[in-house]
Amino acid sequence: MKQPAASVASAADIAAASAILEEGGLVAFPTETVYGLGADAENPAAVARIYEAKGRPHDHPVIVHVAPGADLDHWTTDVPEAARQLVQAFWPGPLTLILKRNPDIPDAVSAGQDTVGMRCPSHPVAIALLQAFKGGKGGVAAPSANKFGNVSPTTAQHVRDEFGMDAHDDGALNGGEACSAGPLGMVLEGGSSEVGIESTIVDMSRLATHGPVLLRPGHISAQQIADVIGMLPAAPDQAAPRASGTLESHYAPRTPVTMLAAGALAETLGKLHAKGIKVALIGHALPSALTGAAHAQRMLPADAAGYAYGLYAALRDMDQTGAGLILVETPPQDAAWLGVNDRLRRSVFGSAGVIETLLQS
Numbered sequence: 001m002k003q004p005a006a007s008v009a010s011a012a013d014i015a016a017a018s019a020i021l022e023e024g025g026l027v028a029f030p031t032e033t034v035y036g037l038g039a040d041a042e043n044p045a046a047v048a049r050i051y052e053a054k055g056r057p058h059d060h061p062v063i064v065h066v067a068p069g070a071d072l073d074h075w076t077t078d079v080p081e082a083a084r085q086l087v088q089a090f091w092p093g094p095l096t097l098i099l100k101r102n103p104d105i106p107d108a109v110s111a112g113q114d115t116v117g118m119r120c121p122s123h124p125v126a127i128a129l130l131q132a133f134k135g136g137k138g139g140v141a142a143p144s145a146n147k148f149g150n151v152s153p154t155t156a157q158h159v160r161d162e163f164g165m166d167a168h169d170d171g172a173l174n175g176g177e178a179c180s181a182g183p184l185g186m187v188l189e190g191g192s193s194e195v196g197i198e199s200t201i202v203d204m205s206r207l208a209t210h211g212p213v214l215l216r217p218g219h220i221s222a223q224q225i226a227d228v229i230g231m232l233p234a235a236p237d238q239a240a241p242r243a244s245g246t247l248e249s250h251y252a253p254r255t256p257v258t259m260l261a262a263g264a265l266a267e268t269l270g271k272l273h274a275k276g277i278k279v280a281l282i283g284h285a286l287p288s289a290l291t292g293a294a295h296a297q298r299m300l301p302a303d304a305a306g307y308a309y310g311l312y313a314a315l316r317d318m319d320q321t322g323a324g325l326i327l328v329e330t331p332p333q334d335a336a337w338l339g340v341n342d343r344l345r346r347s348v349f350g351s352a353g354v355i356e357t358l359l360q361s
Contacts, residue, residue, distance in 0.1 A: 026050065027184070032121055047108040067137075100205050117201065156189045213240055260330060275361075296317075298310075
């Protein structure tokens with residue numbers, strides 16, 4: 001696994017961030033997937049601040065992050081043996097389990113549903129924060145640390161950019177003191193997120209009637225889950241619980257995004273160039289002659305894990321180039337690329353026909 005960069009939160013920063021959470025404030029922190037925007041999961045007013053800061057719909061649940069070895073029975077009423085097997089196999093790590101929520105846990109984290117999403121991240125800074133917060137017995141509700149629907153952040157600077165913070169506003173760079181302005185009390189440093197896309201989400205709350213259900217693909221594949229519990233997760237059904245990051249339009253930069261197969265890119269780039277339209281290109285296997293026609297470009301690794309690691313940073317960078325369109329070379333469609341293709345499909349949602357519109361303008 002890639003190790004976090006040398007610039008990581010100190011013990012003093014962790015203690016300060018834990019204090020902010022206990023006081024009902026918000027803290028952005030690194031996980032191995034993306035940076036999260038955290039609040040005390042058992043404090044409805046604090047959770048409400050997440051929704052306000054992100055502009056997040058109140059019917060869209062968040063995930064509760066817990067320390068290694070956390071007592072799941074505190075949070076849930078039923079943890080099937082298969083769910084415990086997945087915990088043993090993949091926690092700490094990029095897997096979220098949907099389980100029946102303990103009624104004693106406020107429903108703010110589950111958007112009124114009787115289920116709750118639970119995860120134990122593997123990033124050392126996240127683990128340190130979760131172990132410090134309430135002596136390791138609390139939970140931190142945390143969606144991605146960005147405005148709702150935007151590209152998720154994979155560095156602390158992405159978070160600051162998203163919320164208009166300067167480095168001197170960040171408590172993590174000022175001896176652990178809370179920020180004096182803005183919705184975030186602190187942004188903890190932790191380098192670049194090593195996975196780069198959000199966690200796999202599996203519904204285990206209806207195991208007896210529906211079996212496991214894959215609500216959101218991610219780094220941990222359906223086959224890996226099946227290898228542990230002997231059941232391949234099914235596709236989402238209409239009665240499945242709502243889960244974080246599963247709306248049709250999500251993970252989108254401000255610049256329109258569309259995908260094209262490699263064979264169609266040359267002709268399309270030529271037409272757009274002739275119209276004076278600047279194109280930012282993201283590819284993984286394009287010849288240099290083709291990429292030279294783009295206003296800006298980013299080549300990502302041709303393997304699924306490497307591509308996922310760089311995807312959100314590439315979308316953010318291309319969004320800053322002044323291009324009128326971000327054009328993505330369609331990735332491979334095999335199972336290893338399911339998480340990448342899920343995020344790209346949501347990022348291009350709503351951009352149908354954008355090329356034709358630009359060419360007719």
